[in-house]
Amino acid sequence: MTQESRRPGGPDGQAVLLVAGLADLAVSTAGSALGAVRGFLRRSDAAELATEAERDLMARGRLVLDRYAAPPPAHLEILARAAVERRAADGA
Helix, strand or coil, X not given: CCHHHHCCCHHHHHHHHHHHHHHHHHHHHHHHHHHHHHHXXXXXXXXXXXXXXXXXXXXXXXXXXXXXXXXXXCHHHHHXXXXXXXXXXXXX
16 A cells, blocks of 8 residues: 555545644653753753743833834825925936
């Protein structure tokens, strides 16, 4: 039996394969995360690491908010500035 004959065909089959792959990735990631947490709890400097992680997460949060929460410039303001620049260039 070839590999092609064992694969589910069509979009539904591809969706099943994608979901199965994501589930496997989630399970392996959860296992790795659990091992990391166990190692973290065994460390003597866990409090300092937790404080450092908190600072890092807050800095990342600030960066995300700065990137996505800043309102875009007003469209009419951009057009008005361009018109002023054109008038200045034409008059010079």
